[in-house]
Amino acid sequence: MxxxxxxxxxxxxxxxxxxxxxxxxxxxxxxxxTNEPIPQAHKTALxxxxxxxxxxxxGVVLGYAKKDIKKGDWINEHMVKLPKSPSLDxxxxxxxxxPMEELPEPPVKTWMGYRNKEGYAGTKNxxxxxxxxxxxxxxxxxxxxxxxxxxxxxxxxVDDVVAITHPYGCGVAINATMAxxxxxxLQNILRHPNFGGEIMVxxxxxxxxxLDKLLPPEDITPENCLIIQDCHGHDEMxxxxxxxxxxxxxxxxxxxxxxxPLSDLLIGMQCGGSDAFSGLTANPSAxxxxxxxxxxxxxxxxxxxTEVRDxxxxxxxxxxxxEVRDRLAAEMKxxxxxxxxxxxxxxxxxxxxxKKGGLANIVEKAMGSIAKSGTAPIVEVIGAGERPTKHGxxxxxxxxxxxxxxxxxxxxxxxxxxxxxxxGTPYGLEVAPVIKVCSRNEMKENWxxxxxxxxxxxxxxxxxxxxxxxxxxxxxxxxASGRKKPYSDQYGFHNDMCIxxxxxxx
Ligand code: CA
Numbered sequence: 001m002x003x004x005x006x007x008x009x010x011x012x013x014x015x016x017x018x019x020x021x022x023x024x025x026x027x028x029x030x031x032x033x034t035n036e037p038i039p040q041a042h043k044t045a046l047x048x049x050x051x052x053x054x055x056x057x058x059g060v061v062l063g064y065a066k067k068d069i070k071k072g073d074w075i076n077e078h079m080v081k082l083p084k085s086p087s088l089d090x091x092x093x094x095x096x097x098x099p100m101e102e103l104p105e106p107p108v109k110t111w112m113g114y115r116n117k118e119g120y121a122g123t124k125n126x127x128x129x130x131x132x133x134x135x136x137x138x139x140x141x142x143x144x145x146x147x148x149x150x151x152x153x154x155x156x157x158v159d160d161v162v163a164i165t166h167p168y169g170c171g172v173a174i175n176a177t178m179a180x181x182x183x184x185x186l187q188n189i190l191r192h193p194n195f196g197g198e199i200m201v202x203x204x205x206x207x208x209x210x211l212d213k214l215l216p217p218e219d220i221t222p223e224n225c226l227i228i229q230d231c232h233g234h235d236e237m238x239x240x241x242x243x244x245x246x247x248x249x250x251x252x253x254x255x256x257x258x259x260x261p262l263s264d265l266l267i268g269m270q271c272g273g274s275d276a277f278s279g280l281t282a283n284p285s286a287x288x289x290x291x292x293x294x295x296x297x298x299x300x301x302x303x304x305x306t307e308v309r310d311x312x313x314x315x316x317x318x319x320x321x322x323e324v325r326d327r328l329a330a331e332m333k334x335x336x337x338x339x340x341x342x343x344x345x346x347x348x349x350x351x352x353x354x355k356k357g358g359l360a361n362i363v364e365k366a367m368g369s370i371a372k373s374g375t376a377p378i379v380e381v382i383g384a385g386e387r388p389t390k391h392g393x394x395x396x397x398x399x400x401x402x403x404x405x406x407x408x409x410x411x412x413x414x415x416x417x418x419x420x421x422x423x424g425t426p427y428g429l430e431v432a433p434v435i436k437v438c439s440r441n442e443m444k445e446n447w448x449x450x451x452x453x454x455x456x457x458x459x460x461x462x463x464x465x466x467x468x469x470x471x472x473x474x475x476x477x478x479x480a481s482g483r484k485k486p487y488s489d490q491y492g493f494h495n496d497m498c499i500x501x502x503x504x505x506x
Contacts (some may be wrong), residue, residue, distance in 0.1 A: 034074075045070065092316065093324070167499075428489065
Protein backbone atom coordinates (compact mmCIF):
# COMPACT_ATOMS: atom_id res chain seq x y z
CA MET A 1 0.00 0.00 0.00
CA UNK A 2 1.31 3.45 -0.89
CA UNK A 3 2.11 5.76 2.03
CA UNK A 4 -0.84 8.08 2.73
CA UNK A 5 -0.64 11.70 1.50
CA UNK A 6 -3.08 12.95 4.12
CA UNK A 7 -4.30 11.66 7.48
CA UNK A 8 -7.94 11.75 8.49
CA UNK A 9 -8.52 10.88 12.16
CA UNK A 10 -12.27 10.15 12.51
CA UNK A 11 -14.83 9.16 9.83
CA UNK A 12 -16.88 12.31 10.48
CA UNK A 13 -13.88 14.64 9.92
CA UNK A 14 -14.23 17.04 6.98
CA UNK A 15 -10.53 17.93 6.96
CA UNK A 16 -7.29 15.90 6.78
CA UNK A 17 -3.64 16.71 7.50
CA UNK A 18 -0.93 16.73 4.80
CA UNK A 19 1.79 14.16 5.60
CA UNK A 20 4.27 16.09 3.39
CA UNK A 21 4.18 19.40 1.51
CA UNK A 22 1.62 18.81 -1.23
CA UNK A 23 1.54 20.52 -4.65
CA UNK A 24 -1.56 21.86 -6.37
CA UNK A 25 -3.53 19.27 -8.34
CA UNK A 26 -2.68 16.19 -6.21
CA UNK A 27 -5.45 13.66 -5.58
CA UNK A 28 -4.98 13.09 -1.84
CA UNK A 29 -8.03 10.86 -1.34
CA UNK A 30 -10.43 9.52 -3.98
CA UNK A 31 -12.17 12.57 -5.46
CA UNK A 32 -10.25 15.11 -3.35
CA UNK A 33 -7.75 17.14 -5.42
CA THR A 34 -5.74 19.98 -3.92
CA ASN A 35 -6.69 23.41 -5.31
CA GLU A 36 -3.44 24.97 -4.11
CA PRO A 37 -0.21 23.87 -2.40
CA ILE A 38 -0.82 22.51 1.13
CA PRO A 39 2.11 22.86 3.56
CA GLN A 40 3.08 19.81 5.60
CA ALA A 41 0.88 19.30 8.69
CA HIS A 42 -1.73 21.75 7.43
CA LYS A 43 -5.36 20.92 6.73
CA THR A 44 -7.13 20.42 3.46
CA ALA A 45 -10.92 20.34 3.10
CA LEU A 46 -12.37 16.94 2.20
CA UNK A 47 -15.78 18.42 1.35
CA UNK A 48 -17.17 21.83 0.47
CA UNK A 49 -17.68 23.71 3.76
CA UNK A 50 -20.06 26.69 3.61
CA UNK A 51 -19.51 29.85 5.62
CA UNK A 52 -20.60 29.23 9.23
CA UNK A 53 -20.40 25.42 8.93
CA UNK A 54 -18.35 23.33 11.34
CA UNK A 55 -14.75 22.32 10.60
CA UNK A 56 -14.30 18.88 12.16
CA UNK A 57 -11.05 17.07 13.10
CA UNK A 58 -10.62 14.33 15.75
CA GLY A 59 -14.44 14.13 15.48
CA VAL A 60 -14.52 17.50 17.27
CA VAL A 61 -15.61 20.95 16.05
CA LEU A 62 -12.39 22.94 15.75
CA GLY A 63 -14.35 26.00 14.74
CA TYR A 64 -16.61 27.46 12.04
CA ALA A 65 -15.71 28.49 8.50
CA LYS A 66 -15.35 32.26 8.22
CA LYS A 67 -16.06 32.02 4.45
CA ASP A 68 -17.01 29.35 1.91
CA ILE A 69 -14.30 26.67 1.63
CA LYS A 70 -14.07 24.39 -1.44
CA LYS A 71 -13.10 20.73 -1.33
CA GLY A 72 -9.27 20.60 -1.78
CA ASP A 73 -8.66 24.10 -0.35
CA TRP A 74 -5.98 24.79 2.23
CA ILE A 75 -7.57 25.68 5.59
CA ASN A 76 -5.34 28.00 7.57
CA GLU A 77 -5.87 29.63 10.96
CA HIS A 78 -7.41 32.78 9.43
CA MET A 79 -10.35 30.80 8.07
CA VAL A 80 -11.54 29.28 11.36
CA LYS A 81 -13.80 31.02 13.89
CA LEU A 82 -13.19 29.80 17.45
CA PRO A 83 -16.12 28.00 19.13
CA LYS A 84 -17.12 28.62 22.76
CA SER A 85 -15.16 26.52 25.25
CA PRO A 86 -17.12 23.68 26.91
CA SER A 87 -19.14 24.57 30.00
CA LEU A 88 -17.58 23.60 33.34
CA ASP A 89 -20.94 23.15 35.05
CA UNK A 90 -22.20 19.63 35.72
CA UNK A 91 -19.68 17.85 33.51
CA UNK A 92 -20.48 14.11 33.54
CA UNK A 93 -17.76 12.06 35.27
CA UNK A 94 -16.96 8.34 35.25
CA UNK A 95 -18.57 7.77 31.82
CA UNK A 96 -15.31 6.60 30.25
CA UNK A 97 -13.44 4.49 32.80
CA UNK A 98 -11.13 2.04 31.04
CA PRO A 99 -10.66 -1.04 33.28
CA MET A 100 -7.05 -1.59 34.39
CA GLU A 101 -6.84 -4.97 32.61
CA GLU A 102 -7.59 -3.27 29.27
CA LEU A 103 -4.54 -1.02 29.53
CA PRO A 104 -1.42 -2.33 27.74
CA GLU A 105 0.80 -4.63 29.80
CA PRO A 106 4.27 -3.10 30.43
CA PRO A 107 7.27 -5.18 29.23
CA VAL A 108 8.94 -4.78 32.66
CA LYS A 109 7.53 -4.19 36.14
CA THR A 110 10.60 -2.82 37.95
CA TRP A 111 13.28 -0.15 37.58
CA MET A 112 16.45 0.87 39.39
CA GLY A 113 15.89 3.94 41.56
CA TYR A 114 16.95 5.64 44.78
CA ARG A 115 14.47 4.73 47.51
CA ASN A 116 13.37 7.52 49.84
CA LYS A 117 12.04 7.39 53.39
CA GLU A 118 8.75 8.79 52.16
CA GLY A 119 7.15 9.41 48.78
CA TYR A 120 8.41 8.50 45.34
CA ALA A 121 11.91 7.21 44.63
CA GLY A 122 14.63 9.28 42.93
CA THR A 123 15.88 8.87 39.37
CA LYS A 124 19.11 10.68 40.28
CA ASN A 125 21.10 11.31 43.43
CA UNK A 126 21.73 15.03 43.80
CA UNK A 127 22.38 17.75 46.32
CA UNK A 128 19.95 20.63 45.79
CA UNK A 129 20.84 24.06 47.17
CA UNK A 130 17.88 26.43 47.19
CA UNK A 131 17.92 30.17 47.60
CA UNK A 132 15.13 31.81 49.59
CA UNK A 133 15.46 34.93 47.46
CA UNK A 134 16.87 35.88 44.06
CA UNK A 135 19.43 38.21 45.71
CA UNK A 136 21.45 35.12 46.72
CA UNK A 137 21.31 33.43 43.28
CA UNK A 138 24.80 34.51 42.24
CA UNK A 139 26.30 33.22 45.51
CA UNK A 140 24.51 29.90 45.06
CA UNK A 141 25.77 29.47 41.49
CA UNK A 142 29.38 30.27 42.37
CA UNK A 143 29.19 27.98 45.42
CA UNK A 144 27.78 25.15 43.31
CA UNK A 145 30.64 25.51 40.81
CA UNK A 146 33.16 25.25 43.67
CA UNK A 147 31.36 22.25 45.21
CA UNK A 148 31.36 20.50 41.83
CA UNK A 149 35.07 21.17 41.39
CA UNK A 150 36.39 20.70 44.92
CA UNK A 151 34.05 18.27 46.67
CA UNK A 152 31.99 16.24 44.23
CA UNK A 153 34.90 14.07 42.94
CA UNK A 154 35.22 12.65 46.50
CA UNK A 155 31.62 11.40 46.44
CA UNK A 156 31.26 9.23 43.32
CA UNK A 157 27.72 8.05 44.15
CA VAL A 158 26.38 11.59 43.95
CA ASP A 159 25.41 12.59 40.39
CA ASP A 160 25.48 16.36 40.73
CA VAL A 161 24.94 19.49 42.79
CA VAL A 162 22.32 21.98 41.60
CA ALA A 163 21.53 25.56 42.52
CA ILE A 164 17.77 25.99 42.69
CA THR A 165 17.46 29.70 42.07
CA HIS A 166 14.17 31.40 41.22
CA PRO A 167 12.67 34.89 40.92
CA TYR A 168 10.55 34.67 44.10
CA GLY A 169 11.31 35.61 47.72
CA CYS A 170 11.21 39.39 48.03
CA GLY A 171 9.63 42.36 46.33
CA VAL A 172 6.46 40.28 46.29
CA ALA A 173 3.12 40.51 48.09
CA ILE A 174 3.94 37.61 50.38
CA ASN A 175 0.49 37.60 52.03
CA ALA A 176 -1.46 37.88 48.76
CA THR A 177 -4.27 35.36 48.26
CA MET A 178 -2.40 33.45 45.56
CA ALA A 179 1.06 33.59 47.18
CA UNK A 180 0.54 30.04 48.39
CA UNK A 181 1.26 28.81 44.85
CA UNK A 182 4.91 29.98 44.57
CA UNK A 183 5.54 29.23 48.27
CA UNK A 184 4.09 25.72 48.02
CA UNK A 185 6.11 25.15 44.84
CA LEU A 186 9.39 26.03 46.56
CA GLN A 187 8.56 24.00 49.68
CA ASN A 188 7.93 20.95 47.51
CA ILE A 189 10.91 21.44 45.17
CA LEU A 190 13.13 21.30 48.29
CA ARG A 191 11.68 17.85 48.97
CA HIS A 192 12.16 16.52 45.46
CA PRO A 193 12.82 12.75 45.46
CA ASN A 194 16.20 13.26 43.73
CA PHE A 195 17.50 15.20 46.75
CA GLY A 196 17.16 12.23 49.09
CA GLY A 197 15.60 14.20 51.96
CA GLU A 198 18.66 16.47 52.34
CA ILE A 199 17.68 20.14 52.66
CA MET A 200 19.97 23.08 52.04
CA VAL A 201 18.72 26.69 51.90
CA UNK A 202 20.73 29.89 51.43
CA UNK A 203 18.91 33.02 52.62
CA UNK A 204 19.90 36.67 52.59
CA UNK A 205 18.41 37.80 55.91
CA UNK A 206 16.05 40.67 55.06
CA UNK A 207 13.75 38.96 52.52
CA UNK A 208 10.01 38.42 52.84
CA UNK A 209 10.21 34.66 52.26
CA UNK A 210 11.57 33.87 55.71
CA LEU A 211 12.79 30.37 56.56
CA ASP A 212 9.65 29.62 58.58
CA LYS A 213 7.58 30.13 55.42
CA LEU A 214 9.70 27.62 53.55
CA LEU A 215 10.39 24.93 56.15
CA PRO A 216 8.76 23.32 59.20
CA PRO A 217 10.42 24.36 62.53
CA GLU A 218 12.31 21.06 62.93
CA ASP A 219 14.14 21.61 59.63
CA ILE A 220 15.32 25.15 60.40
CA THR A 221 18.76 24.21 61.70
CA PRO A 222 22.32 25.50 61.11
CA GLU A 223 22.97 22.25 59.25
CA ASN A 224 20.23 23.03 56.70
CA CYS A 225 20.10 26.82 56.49
CA LEU A 226 22.58 29.66 56.17
CA ILE A 227 21.74 33.38 56.29
CA ILE A 228 24.54 35.10 54.43
CA GLN A 229 24.08 38.51 56.09
CA ASP A 230 25.27 36.72 59.25
CA CYS A 231 28.59 35.75 57.62
CA HIS A 232 31.82 37.73 58.16
CA GLY A 233 33.03 38.39 54.66
CA HIS A 234 33.24 36.37 51.44
CA ASP A 235 35.67 33.67 52.48
CA GLU A 236 33.80 32.76 55.66
CA MET A 237 30.51 32.69 53.74
CA UNK A 238 31.87 30.36 51.05
CA UNK A 239 33.57 28.10 53.58
CA UNK A 240 30.34 27.74 55.55
CA UNK A 241 28.44 26.80 52.40
CA UNK A 242 31.08 24.27 51.40
CA UNK A 243 31.09 22.72 54.89
CA UNK A 244 27.31 22.40 54.87
CA UNK A 245 27.43 20.82 51.43
CA UNK A 246 30.10 18.32 52.42
CA UNK A 247 28.10 17.02 55.40
CA UNK A 248 25.20 16.36 53.06
CA UNK A 249 27.31 14.90 50.25
CA UNK A 250 28.69 12.32 52.72
CA UNK A 251 25.17 11.13 53.50
CA UNK A 252 23.97 11.24 49.89
CA UNK A 253 27.00 9.18 48.88
CA UNK A 254 25.54 6.28 50.88
CA UNK A 255 22.52 6.12 48.55
CA UNK A 256 22.54 3.27 46.01
CA UNK A 257 20.17 2.36 43.21
CA UNK A 258 17.99 -0.64 43.97
CA UNK A 259 15.34 -2.59 42.11
CA UNK A 260 11.97 -0.97 42.80
CA PRO A 261 8.38 -1.52 41.66
CA LEU A 262 6.86 0.88 39.13
CA SER A 263 4.67 2.20 41.97
CA ASP A 264 7.77 4.07 43.21
CA LEU A 265 8.05 5.97 39.91
CA LEU A 266 6.33 9.29 39.17
CA ILE A 267 6.78 10.90 35.76
CA GLY A 268 5.38 13.97 34.02
CA MET A 269 4.23 14.56 30.45
CA GLN A 270 4.47 17.88 28.66
CA CYS A 271 4.45 19.18 25.11
CA GLY A 272 5.79 22.31 23.52
CA GLY A 273 6.30 23.67 20.03
CA SER A 274 3.46 21.39 18.94
CA ASP A 275 2.28 20.96 15.37
CA ALA A 276 -0.70 19.26 13.75
CA PHE A 277 1.18 15.92 13.84
CA SER A 278 1.69 16.07 17.61
CA GLY A 279 -1.82 14.77 18.22
CA LEU A 280 -1.42 11.96 15.68
CA THR A 281 2.04 10.61 16.42
CA ALA A 282 4.09 11.80 19.42
CA ASN A 283 1.30 12.49 21.92
CA PRO A 284 -0.73 9.28 21.42
CA SER A 285 2.52 7.26 21.52
CA ALA A 286 3.43 8.92 24.82
CA UNK A 287 -0.13 8.21 25.96
CA UNK A 288 0.40 4.53 25.19
CA UNK A 289 3.58 4.55 27.31
CA UNK A 290 1.62 6.34 30.07
CA UNK A 291 -1.05 3.64 29.98
CA UNK A 292 1.67 0.96 30.33
CA UNK A 293 3.14 2.73 33.35
CA UNK A 294 -0.25 3.07 35.01
CA UNK A 295 -1.04 -0.59 34.30
CA UNK A 296 2.26 -1.47 36.01
CA UNK A 297 1.35 0.57 39.11
CA UNK A 298 3.24 3.75 38.19
CA UNK A 299 2.05 7.35 38.37
CA UNK A 300 1.90 9.74 35.41
CA UNK A 301 0.95 13.41 35.43
CA UNK A 302 -0.17 15.60 32.58
CA UNK A 303 -0.71 19.32 32.83
CA UNK A 304 -1.14 22.53 30.83
CA UNK A 305 -4.54 24.08 31.59
CA THR A 306 -5.06 26.14 28.43
CA GLU A 307 -4.16 23.11 26.32
CA VAL A 308 -6.81 20.87 27.83
CA ARG A 309 -9.51 23.48 28.43
CA ASP A 310 -11.30 22.74 25.16
CA UNK A 311 -11.25 19.01 25.81
CA UNK A 312 -12.10 19.24 29.50
CA UNK A 313 -15.32 17.24 29.07
CA UNK A 314 -13.22 14.33 27.74
CA UNK A 315 -11.04 14.47 30.87
CA UNK A 316 -14.08 14.77 33.15
CA UNK A 317 -15.48 11.55 31.68
CA UNK A 318 -12.32 9.78 32.83
CA UNK A 319 -12.47 11.16 36.40
CA UNK A 320 -13.11 8.37 38.89
CA UNK A 321 -15.52 10.33 41.11
CA UNK A 322 -17.34 13.64 41.57
CA GLU A 323 -14.64 15.01 43.86
CA VAL A 324 -11.96 14.65 41.17
CA ARG A 325 -14.31 16.14 38.55
CA ASP A 326 -15.13 19.08 40.85
CA ARG A 327 -11.46 19.85 41.44
CA LEU A 328 -10.89 19.70 37.66
CA ALA A 329 -13.73 22.19 37.07
CA ALA A 330 -12.48 24.46 39.86
CA GLU A 331 -8.92 24.56 38.48
CA MET A 332 -10.22 25.34 34.97
CA LYS A 333 -12.55 28.03 36.28
CA UNK A 334 -9.73 29.64 38.23
CA UNK A 335 -7.61 29.74 35.06
CA UNK A 336 -10.48 31.14 32.94
CA UNK A 337 -10.76 34.00 35.45
CA UNK A 338 -6.98 34.46 35.59
CA UNK A 339 -6.84 34.85 31.79
CA UNK A 340 -9.87 37.11 31.75
CA UNK A 341 -8.27 39.40 34.34
CA UNK A 342 -5.38 39.74 31.90
CA UNK A 343 -7.75 40.66 29.07
CA UNK A 344 -7.19 37.47 27.04
CA UNK A 345 -8.71 34.02 26.63
CA UNK A 346 -7.30 30.55 26.05
CA UNK A 347 -6.70 31.27 22.35
CA UNK A 348 -3.81 33.51 23.42
CA UNK A 349 -1.95 30.20 23.85
CA UNK A 350 -0.94 29.04 20.31
CA UNK A 351 2.44 30.43 19.25
CA UNK A 352 3.41 31.46 15.70
CA UNK A 353 5.30 28.15 15.41
CA UNK A 354 2.18 26.17 16.36
CA LYS A 355 0.28 27.94 13.56
CA LYS A 356 3.09 27.42 11.06
CA GLY A 357 2.88 23.76 12.10
CA GLY A 358 -0.75 23.64 10.97
CA LEU A 359 -2.56 24.17 14.28
CA ALA A 360 -5.44 26.50 13.47
CA ASN A 361 -6.40 27.33 17.04
CA ILE A 362 -6.40 26.21 20.67
CA VAL A 363 -9.16 23.62 20.13
CA GLU A 364 -7.01 21.73 17.63
CA LYS A 365 -3.98 22.08 19.89
CA ALA A 366 -5.94 20.81 22.92
CA MET A 367 -7.22 17.71 21.14
CA GLY A 368 -3.62 16.76 20.34
CA SER A 369 -2.35 17.70 23.77
CA ILE A 370 -4.80 15.49 25.66
CA ALA A 371 -3.66 12.43 23.68
CA LYS A 372 -0.49 12.26 25.81
CA SER A 373 -2.60 11.31 28.84
CA GLY A 374 -3.50 7.97 27.26
CA THR A 375 -6.78 6.38 28.29
CA ALA A 376 -6.33 5.47 31.98
CA PRO A 377 -8.83 6.67 34.60
CA ILE A 378 -7.94 10.01 36.25
CA VAL A 379 -7.61 9.40 39.98
CA GLU A 380 -6.63 12.86 41.22
CA VAL A 381 -6.46 16.51 40.17
CA ILE A 382 -3.89 18.77 41.83
CA GLY A 383 -2.89 22.42 41.41
CA ALA A 384 0.39 24.09 40.42
CA GLY A 385 3.24 23.23 42.80
CA GLU A 386 1.18 20.66 44.71
CA ARG A 387 2.21 17.02 45.33
CA PRO A 388 -0.01 14.10 44.35
CA THR A 389 -1.30 11.68 46.98
CA LYS A 390 -2.60 8.94 44.67
CA HIS A 391 -1.07 6.46 42.21
CA GLY A 392 -2.22 6.28 38.60
CA UNK A 393 -3.07 8.99 36.05
CA UNK A 394 -3.12 12.45 37.60
CA UNK A 395 -4.01 15.84 36.18
CA UNK A 396 -1.71 18.59 37.51
CA UNK A 397 -3.27 21.95 36.61
CA UNK A 398 -0.19 24.01 35.70
CA UNK A 399 0.27 26.71 33.07
CA UNK A 400 1.09 25.33 29.63
CA UNK A 401 4.24 27.46 29.29
CA UNK A 402 7.07 24.93 28.96
CA UNK A 403 9.36 26.75 31.36
CA UNK A 404 6.65 27.14 34.04
CA UNK A 405 5.04 23.71 33.69
CA UNK A 406 8.45 22.05 34.15
CA UNK A 407 9.28 23.48 37.61
CA UNK A 408 5.66 22.96 38.68
CA UNK A 409 5.88 19.26 37.85
CA UNK A 410 9.28 19.16 39.60
CA UNK A 411 7.49 20.48 42.71
CA UNK A 412 5.02 17.62 42.34
CA UNK A 413 8.04 15.29 42.46
CA UNK A 414 8.43 13.92 38.91
CA UNK A 415 11.49 11.72 38.42
CA UNK A 416 11.58 12.62 34.74
CA UNK A 417 9.54 14.39 32.10
CA UNK A 418 8.59 13.16 28.65
CA UNK A 419 8.37 16.13 26.32
CA UNK A 420 6.65 15.98 22.94
CA UNK A 421 7.53 18.52 20.28
CA UNK A 422 6.68 19.22 16.66
CA UNK A 423 8.82 22.27 15.96
CA GLY A 424 11.74 21.37 18.29
CA THR A 425 13.07 22.90 21.52
CA PRO A 426 16.29 22.40 23.49
CA TYR A 427 14.29 22.70 26.77
CA GLY A 428 15.55 20.73 29.75
CA LEU A 429 15.42 20.59 33.55
CA GLU A 430 18.40 20.30 35.85
CA VAL A 431 16.59 18.48 38.66
CA ALA A 432 15.13 15.65 36.54
CA PRO A 433 15.87 14.31 33.03
CA VAL A 434 13.72 15.41 30.08
CA ILE A 435 13.15 12.97 27.21
CA LYS A 436 12.31 14.56 23.83
CA VAL A 437 9.87 12.87 21.48
CA CYS A 438 9.24 14.56 18.12
CA SER A 439 6.16 14.30 15.95
CA ARG A 440 7.77 14.22 12.45
CA ASN A 441 10.76 12.43 10.95
CA GLU A 442 11.93 15.71 9.33
CA MET A 443 12.35 17.14 12.84
CA LYS A 444 14.48 14.16 13.90
CA GLU A 445 16.57 14.38 10.71
CA ASN A 446 17.27 18.06 11.38
CA TRP A 447 17.97 17.65 15.12
CA UNK A 448 19.28 14.10 14.89
CA UNK A 449 21.46 14.59 17.98
CA UNK A 450 19.03 16.60 20.10
CA UNK A 451 15.76 14.62 19.81
CA UNK A 452 15.70 11.27 21.64
CA UNK A 453 12.82 9.53 19.86
CA UNK A 454 10.88 10.23 16.67
CA UNK A 455 7.23 9.23 16.45
CA UNK A 456 7.18 10.33 12.79
CA UNK A 457 6.96 6.74 11.59
CA UNK A 458 3.34 6.67 12.78
CA UNK A 459 2.42 9.32 10.18
CA UNK A 460 4.29 7.63 7.33
CA UNK A 461 2.83 4.23 8.18
CA UNK A 462 6.25 2.72 9.03
CA UNK A 463 5.50 2.30 12.74
CA UNK A 464 2.46 1.90 14.95
CA UNK A 465 1.51 3.90 18.05
CA UNK A 466 2.03 0.67 20.04
CA UNK A 467 5.60 0.31 18.71
CA UNK A 468 6.63 3.91 19.37
CA UNK A 469 4.77 3.85 22.72
CA UNK A 470 6.71 0.76 23.81
CA UNK A 471 9.97 2.42 22.69
CA UNK A 472 9.09 5.49 24.82
CA UNK A 473 8.20 3.25 27.79
CA UNK A 474 11.54 1.40 27.56
CA UNK A 475 13.43 4.67 27.24
CA UNK A 476 11.64 6.03 30.34
CA UNK A 477 12.74 2.96 32.33
CA UNK A 478 16.34 3.23 31.06
CA UNK A 479 16.59 6.94 31.89
CA ALA A 480 14.88 6.55 35.29
CA SER A 481 17.32 3.73 36.07
CA GLY A 482 20.38 5.78 35.09
CA ARG A 483 21.28 3.50 32.16
CA LYS A 484 20.65 6.17 29.50
CA LYS A 485 20.95 9.95 29.44
CA PRO A 486 18.62 11.97 27.22
CA TYR A 487 20.29 14.58 25.00
CA SER A 488 19.20 17.54 27.17
CA ASP A 489 21.24 16.07 30.06
CA GLN A 490 24.17 15.09 27.84
CA TYR A 491 24.55 18.72 26.77
CA GLY A 492 23.43 20.31 30.05
CA PHE A 493 20.63 22.25 28.31
CA HIS A 494 18.72 23.22 31.44
CA ASN A 495 16.16 25.99 31.76
CA ASP A 496 15.75 28.32 34.74
CA MET A 497 13.31 27.42 37.52
CA CYS A 498 10.52 29.78 36.50
CA ILE A 499 8.00 29.02 39.22
CA UNK A 500 4.39 30.10 38.72
CA UNK A 501 3.54 33.27 40.65
CA UNK A 502 0.03 34.57 39.96
CA UNK A 503 0.30 36.92 42.99
CA UNK A 504 1.33 40.60 42.70
CA UNK A 505 4.93 41.79 42.60
CA UNK A 506 5.43 44.89 44.75
CA1 CA B 1 4.00 23.27 27.29
